[in-house]
Amino acid sequence: MSMRTLLLVGSRLVQVVPVLVLATLAIFGLLQLVPGDPAAVIAGETATAERIAQIRQMLGLDLPVWQQYLHWLSGAVRGDLSTSLITGVPVLEEVLRRLPNTLLIVFMALALSVAIGVPLGILAATNVDGRIDRLVTSTASLGVAVPNFWMGMILVGFFALGLGWFPTTGAASLTQEPLRALHHATLPACALALSGIAEITRQLRSALIDVLSSQYVRTLHAKGLPQSKILWRHGLKNVSLTLLTVVGLVFNRTLGATVAIEAVFAIPGTGSLVVASATNKDFPVVQGVVFVLVLIVIACNLLIDLLYAALDPRMSRR
Known part of the structure; x- marks a missing residue:
């Protein structure tokens, strides 16, 4: 370093x-x-x-x-988040026991958001005002409007109760039963990823359209560079910081949205722990969970700053 x-x-x-x-x-x-x-x-x-x-x-x-x-x-x-008023268990121990379940669905949702949102954003930006663009943007607008918990209930009803492909509730240990843990986390992650896919698609489309319509890109076209090379070598490079910012915001938003999703799927994560503790007036647990989540968000923002500096060395001089 x-x-x-x-x-x-x-x-x-x-x-x-x-x-x-x-x-x-x-x-x-x-x-x-x-x-x-x-x-x-x-x-x-x-x-x-x-x-x-x-x-x-x-x-x-x-x-x-x-x-x-x-x-x-x-x-x-000092790392001592007090003890639960109800159970007497150290708060940090309880948070660390439940945190992997939450982070698993958050990172799965983030991976789905990037893996689906980026191609859709590129597809829409390279077909501006065409049928594909209108279809993608309309679908993305719908994805932003649909609540995560409602989508979660739809997925449970169709894929879990109807087809029986996925479990309806619960979670499994990622270290002890990784395949079963991923199986349990698939539907919650898909429900969480809906808004992330829509946000990444919309923001990437807008940023790419601005870059591809710039004088710089028109000059590259005039020099005879193929569209694919302009897109991958110049277009996406110029929107990488914007994309990174959006991914960071999607992560933070997804982390906060786990409270509703964990309630829908009965996942023993930090979100359900906050809800139960707030109901029982177990304030040390609520404080401890939120404190740990704030630390995670701060760590995410720090990582994004480091990636900014790696992608654009001028950022590190500020």
């Missing part, structure tokens, strides 16, 4: 610190606005006020909010 790349990574990591602090403040602050007392949930409906007060003291919920935040933040920096 060159010194310039190391400086780029260092500068981006420095910029990450205030973003991460603001994210933790938002996570902690918003949960304080949620109605309900976790101590009362733990104590049960028949608990006395003295018992609830005792539990609040045991959990540190009687401290000022700013002290609770600093205590949680100091633990998060």
Whole structure:
């Protein structure tokens, strides 16, 4: 790794610190606005006020909010995301147990989005205003409009319940049963990939049309270069940064959309963990899951910055 790349990574990591602090403040602050007392949930409906007060003291919920935040933040920096108020299991252990199920469907959805969206975008851009272009753009617009969870239910009804090709719910360990894990993740990934395919198709089409209609490309045509060489060597090269940006945004959006998809397919992932924990007022688990997901998004953005520098060395000089 060159010194310039190391400086780029260092500068981006420095910029990450205030973003991460603001994210933790938002996570902690918003949960304080949620109605309900976790101590009362733990104590049960028949608990006395003295018992609830005792539990609040045991959990540190009687401290000022700013002290609770600093205590949680100091633990998060050390990798200690506290323990579940309901189960007593360390939050980080529970998150790491469920995270592979979430990441599997996210990366499968991202791979499908790129593998299908890029050819469709190229096909539409090279047939501007033709039948193929109108068909692709209309389908892409529909893909953006259709909710992921609704598509998930359609896929379950047709491919799982109707044809019996895929399981309706659940997940499997990728390390222990890789083929079964991929089989379980196929329908959720397809449901998540729909909007990603549509977004990549639309953005790539628009960017390619701009490049292919530029004076630079017209000059290449005048010099006698074949259309295929212009497209692959010059067109796609010039839109690579745009495509990379869109892929990064699709990843972040897909990661957030797993909450609904995991509910539809009953997948034991981080999304379903957040929903269950929020329902039970298990705030440390909610904070821990969101904190880990924020770290993943930040790592994704850092990777994109490094790829920017690799594709365009001028980016690393900024």
